[in-house]
Amino acid sequence: MSINFDLNDLKAFRAVVEQGSFRRAAEAIRITQSALSRRIEKLESALGVKLLERTTRKVALSNVGRAFLPQVERLLDDLDLALLSVGDGGALRTGTLTIACVPSAAYYFMPHAIRAFHGQYPNVRISLLDASANEVSAAVASGEADFGVSFTGNLAPEIEFSPLLEERYVIACRQDHPLARQAEVTWAEAYRHDYISLGKASGNRLVLDRALAGMVVQKQSICEAQHVTTLLGLIEAGLGIAAVPSIAMPLGTHPILAQVALVEPQVTRQMGVLKRRGRTLTPAALEFERLIRLLPGTLPGH
Structure with a gap:
């Protein structure tokens, strides 16, 4: 078989698979859509097989293309690593x-x-x-x-x-909040203060609900948000405290925010x-x- 294709054709093939369309693939590798189509046609012609099944709505791998893809990815990744080992x-x-x-x-x-x-x-x-x-x-x-x-x-x-x-959940609060002076606080004690909670669509909310399934909370949250980053902004504004993963807190000293360890139970993710x-x-x-x-x-x- 005469191999009449090059690395750019293989990169074009991988881009189409990753992006799911010729238009997005062309944008990703910064060429025109017509140029991308020519590269795919050239590759398929050289191999004598159909790698992609194209309809008006989507692009999908053929059976041959599905088997060919892992080899292309391995070849391109190995080339990147080889280039890295030479020169600067x-x-x-x-x-x-x-x-x-x-x-x-x-x-x-x-x-x-x-x-x-x-x-x-x-x-x-x-x-x-x-x-x-x-x-x-x-x-x-x-x-x-x-x-x-x-x-x-x-x-x-x-x-x-x-x-x-593996990180633990902590209480985020303002430095002028009463809890900020404590080394640790129980969940029951934290929930006696005004607090902000995460919405049910949040992945963190799922983690906390599972860990605290047996806990009865008498006081409702004063506000609910979907993202931890939003909670931190609300805390800085003085709207209460919130349980957040420790990775969400600033490294080192922060002019406004403080964190307090949560215990009984200690919840981690x-x-x-x-x-x-x-x-x-x-x-x-x-x-x-x-x-x-x-x-x-x-x-x-x-």
């Missing part, structure tokens, strides 16, 4: 790195990793998708994100979870890195993962 690795790391992250980790935790990464690899642009746990999982599964940072839950079968840290099974991370993604794995040691209580 930093200079080779260009383009965009897309990371999906739950808002509680995106607010204070992730900026430290982005700052460290940008200092070493200024030519790589970071695209941060701050979204719910379900949306983070979906972004990684579809290939929209290179990897994700989220907590354990109902993950798709094609998602691999790698633990990053496991944060980790989400990857698509069978897919090797790009060199840039591998380096970013290394940086975020260094951060937990700087978190209070870890």
Whole structure:
């Protein structure tokens, strides 16, 4: 067989699979849609097979394409790693790195990793998708994100979870709040104060409801929000306290916010890195993962 295609054709094929359409794939690899179509046609012609089934509504892999995809991904990922081992690795790391992250980790935790990464690899642009746990999982599964940072839950079968840290829930309050002077507080005591709760659509709310199923709370929350980051803004405004994961709190001293350990019971969640099974991370993604794995040691209580 005469191999009449190149790496750009393979990248075009992978982009179409990841993006689910020719239009989005063309935008992702920055070529015209007609040029992308020619690359796919060239690849299919060289192989003598149909890799993609195209209809007016969607693009899907053929049976042959489904078997061919893992080999293409492995080849392209191995090439990235090989290029990294020669010459100036930093200079080779260009383009965009897309990371999906739950808002509680995106607010204070992730900026430290982005700052460290940008200092070493200024030519790589970071695209941060701050979204719910379900949306983070979906972004990684579809290939929209290179990897994700989220907590354990109902993950798709094609998602691999790698633990990053186990963190506890704490009370977030203003520094002038009476609880701020305490080393720890029980859940029952915390709920006697004005507090803000998370909505039922929140993944954190599910974790807390399961952990506190036997607790009877007499006082209702004064306000409900969907995201931990919103809770922190409401707390800063003086609307009460809230139970939040410790990763959502600022590192070091904050001019307004304080955190207090929650006990009886101590509730934790496991944060980790989400990857698509069978897919090797790009060199840039591998380096970013290394940086975020260094951060937990700087978190209070870890």
